[in-house]
Amino acid sequence: MSEEQKFDKGSALSIFGSDRKEDLMALVFSLAIAFAIYITY
Amino acid sequence: MVYTKKSPALLMIGLIMLAIWYTADAGMLSGYIEHLGGKKYKYLSELTTIPLYFGIVAAAFGLWQLFGSHKQGSFDYYSSTLAGGMFILLIAMLVRWFVAPEVAVVSMMMGKVGDTGKYIHKLLGLNYVVMGIVMGIIIVNVFKVPHWAENGVRLSRLGLKTGVILLGTLYSAAELKNLGGLSIVMIGFFVLGSVGMVLWLGAQRKIPNSMGGVLSAGMGVCGVSATVAAAPVVQAKSVEIAYTIGTILLWGVGCMFLFPVVGNLLGMSYVQFGAWAGTGILNSAQVAGAALAFQPDGIETLKVAEIFNITRVLILPIIVIWLAVWYVKREGEGAEKVNVGKVIFDKFPLFVLGFILMFALSSTGIFAPANHYKGKYFGNTAEQGFKDKKLLKAEQIAVIQAESGKIQREDRKAAVDRLIQNGKIMSIADDDAIRGLVNAKVVSKDANKILKGAHKAVRHTAKKVKKFRQWITWLFAFGLVGLGMQITVGSMKQAGGQPAVIGGIVGLIKAVLSLVVVMMLVAETI
Numbered sequence: 001m002s003e004e005q006k007f008d009k010g011s012a013l014s015i016f017g018s019d020r021k022e023d024l025m026a027l028v029f030s031l032a033i034a035f036a037i038y039i040t041y
Numbered sequence: 042m043v044y045t046k047k048s049p050a051l052l053m054i055g056l057i058m059l060a061i062w063y064t065a066d067a068g069m070l071s072g073y074i075e076h077l078g079g080k081k082y083k084y085l086s087e088l089t090t091i092p093l094y095f096g097i098v099a100a101a102f103g104l105w106q107l108f109g110s111h112k113q114g115s116f117d118y119y120s121s122t123l124a125g126g127m128f129i130l131l132i133a134m135l136v137r138w139f140v141a142p143e144v145a146v147v148s149m150m151m152g153k154v155g156d157t158g159k160y161i162h163k164l165l166g167l168n169y170v171v172m173g174i175v176m177g178i179i180i181v182n183v184f185k186v187p188h189w190a191e192n193g194v195r196l197s198r199l200g201l202k203t204g205v206i207l208l209g210t211l212y213s214a215a216e217l218k219n220l221g222g223l224s225i226v227m228i229g230f231f232v233l234g235s236v237g238m239v240l241w242l243g244a245q246r247k248i249p250n251s252m253g254g255v256l257s258a259g260m261g262v263c264g265v266s267a268t269v270a271a272a273p274v275v276q277a278k279s280v281e282i283a284y285t286i287g288t289i290l291l292w293g294v295g296c297m298f299l300f301p302v303v304g305n306l307l308g309m310s311y312v313q314f315g316a317w318a319g320t321g322i323l324n325s326a327q328v329a330g331a332a333l334a335f336q337p338d339g340i341e342t343l344k345v346a347e348i349f350n351i352t353r354v355l356i357l358p359i360i361v362i363w364l365a366v367w368y369v370k371r372e373g374e375g376a377e378k379v380n381v382g383k384v385i386f387d388k389f390p391l392f393v394l395g396f397i398l399m400f401a402l403s404s405t406g407i408f409a410p411a412n413h414y415k416g417k418y419f420g421n422t423a424e425q426g427f428k429d430k431k432l433l434k435a436e437q438i439a440v441i442q443a444e445s446g447k448i449q450r451e452d453r454k455a456a457v458d459r460l461i462q463n464g465k466i467m468s469i470a471d472d473d474a475i476r477g478l479v480n481a482k483v484v485s486k487d488a489n490k491i492l493k494g495a496h497k498a499v500r501h502t503a504k505k506v507k508k509f510r511q512w513i514t515w516l517f518a519f520g521l522v523g524l525g526m527q528i529t530v531g532s533m534k535q536a537g538g539q540p541a542v543i544g545g546i547v548g549l550i551k552a553v554l555s556l557v558v559v560m561m562l563v564a565e566t567i
Contacts, residue, residue, distance in 0.1 A: 013527060015122055015195045019266065023391035026202035030395060033207060033512055038407060041504045 044121035045111040046189040051124040052103025054131050058096030061134070065089050077142040083338065084138045091515075092134060099127045118192075125186075125193015126519075129526070132180075133173055133518040140176075141169035141337075159305065166301035168337035170521060174297070174330060177525020186526055197523020201326050202392040204516035208347055209399030210509050211340070213413050217400065220345060223316065224352040227558065231320050232356050235551050236261035240367065242543045250371045251277045252284070254364045256540050259285040260547050263354050263390075264293060264324030270357055270388035274365040274379050281540075288544035291533045293327035296552065301334040307560070311341040317559045318342075319349020321552040326524050329517055340510055343517070347396075354393045358385045409503030412469065416506035419469045421499045431498035432464040437491045444484045453478045460492075466499045 009017045016022040064070050065088035074082050102123050111117050148162035157164060180186060186194055236257040243253025254275030259268040268285045271277070277285075300322065304314040318331040332346035365381045404411055410418040410425075420426045433441075438461055445461070448454045456471035457478070466472045478484070479492050 009118065010195060013195060013265075014198050015119065015192060016199075019269065020387070020391060022199055023202060023395070026199055026206055026392050027395040027398075029199070029203045030206035030399065033203070034210060034399065034402070034408075034509075037505050037508045037512070041508055 043111050043113045044118050044192060045106055046121070046124070047107060047111075048124070048189040049103070049107055050187065050189045051099055051106050051127060054124070054127045055096050055098070055100030055103045057131060058092040058099060058127075058134070061138075062089065062092040062096055066093075077139075077146060082142065084142075088138055095127065095130060099123070122193040122196050125190035126196050128187070128190040128193060129177075129197065129519055129523045132176055133169075133515070133522045136173045136176055136522070137169040137518060141167070141172050144172070157306070164302065164305055166298075166305060166334045168334060170330060170333040170337050170518065171298065171301070173518060173522040174525035174528075177522045178528050181526045181529055194523050194526045197520045197527065198326070199520075200516045200523065201329060201520035202395075204329070204513050204520060205325070205347060205351075206392055206395035206399055207509055207513050207516065208340075208344065209396040210403040210408050211344060211416060211506060211513070212348075212400055212403065213411070214404055216344075217348070220348045221352070223563065224319070224349045227316065227320050227555070228349055228352045228356060231551055231555055232261045232353055232360065234261075235547050236360055236363065238547050238550070239543060242546060246539055246543065248539050248543070249281070250368060251275045252281045252540065253543075254368055255281055256285045256288065256543060258360055258364060259289050260323060260544055260551075262357050262360050263350065264289045264327075266325070266354070266388075266390050267357055267360065270384065271361055271364050273384050273388075274361055274381060275368045276377060276379075284540040285544075287533060288540045289323050290528065291541065292544055292548045293322060293324040294528055294533070296322045296548075297327040297330045297334070300331045300552075303556070304335050309335075309560075311336055311339075312345050313559050313563050315342040315345025316349055316563050317556055319346040319353070320555040320559070323548065325350050325354075326520065330521050330524065333517055333521070340513060343513075351393055351396055354390055357389065361385050361388075408505040408509065413503055413506065416510070417500045417502055419472055419499055420501050421465050421467065426501040427465065427499060431494075433460070433491065433495060437494075438464065440488050440491060441484075444488045447483050448478065449483075450474075450478075453483075457492075460495060466495050472496060472499060 009015065014022050016025065065074075065085070070088070074085065102120070106120075106124065144167050145160075145162050148160045148167070151161060153159060154161050154164055162168070239257035239260050240253055243250075243256065248256075255268055255272050255277035258271030259265070261267070265286055268282060268289070272282050300314075300318055304317070309317070314335045315332055318328050318335070322328045322331055328346050328350045329343060332343040333340075336342040361384060362381055365379065365384075403409070409416065410420070412418055418425075423429070441457060442461055445454070445457055448457060452470075453474045456466070456474035459467045459471055460475065466475060475492055476496055479489050479496070482489065484492070
């Protein structure tokens, strides 16, 4: 595998290698936002 | 390969954001804000906070990107998306705060359109959501996305998915119960109907089974993710997947702009439009786009539309199983064996489960009292947010007492009696009864005003829910501007001949039929 391929993740629609990874990241972000709102307000 | 570009772009975006914040905070924009509507201008509090926070982040990372050293690796790959992400955000800010309000001012100067009684910007839905998407489409098709922003544009779907998951925090069990039943019936009928219709039309027009199968999932369920999930079970080729995605995009983008105009012309309520968009529009992102275009400064429509959209996604496993059985029957020996269970497990959109998780968390009452409805909850004690100065005065009680004889219904009469005795509404049931009384206009205007005041005194907006609304609005605005930047003429051309014809026929029937059903059966409120 060339160096370029190694870091060339995702598709034209997403920076993530798969939909599953994108979904997981969305879940992580939303939990982080929810936690921040929970402790701040 | 090192993805981070040594470009001053991110630093400049940060400085522009800080300049917006400074000029707004120092009052230098007050003349312009007066021109945009003065006291009616809704975004002043956003202008004096949001660009400050994001400006600092963009400027700091911009300095690091410009002067720091970068090595290839995952950190470089992911942090290189910042410039594009901030670029999208800046466009969303400019459109929301300045461009859309300016268009509204010009539209109002032109006067109302004929007999419609509406200004042209309202009629055409020319708000920040639609303009943001159009701006994205113009940038990518006319000017091209700048090289340094390309990676960040691919963050838009992440923004939309995060927004959908967070939306789960805003539903109360009562809303979900009311909307859930309606959405299951409507979505069940239209999803199964459109899948069946595409398969039938495909057979009539003699397109390959793999093409018909993948197109039926895309047209019936939820666009691109359904296409990807169904592709392995019908052994679709790459070109057939591309045709399907092209058809969905072509149809979906058209609907995203057309639906709000029709909704405005027909005077649809938020619930009606949300139900129609969630049923009739194919792709999740475009459902959100149309819902926000219809109601740009609130998310009631989006909430209804997303419940329908999520119900649709939850039907995905059934469709995959149906298509697997259908394909094996049609192809017989020629069909390769596919593990349907594994396909469903691998391809099921996890973010839908995230939405359900957020709803479950919200139902425990950690963000707002569990009995909240649309972010507002009932509370008539000091601990629950009730202020003693809101207790009814003796003269107000006298006005209501004088008119209580007009009230016929026993529940309303009892609720008003308790209000008179205590000076405040005593329970949710009493609050509902008094709201009903106000809407029925049984008592005089003055008495109604007092009753309305008593209702407002015991309904409180949950602060956390308010913050969630802000985050969701911005995540969707970000995602939709980015989505616009992904709508290229080339991607639409992928639709091809037969798939576009079949998709067009089924899409049109679905849009028209769902509109008729919504107008006939869906109440204006829930």
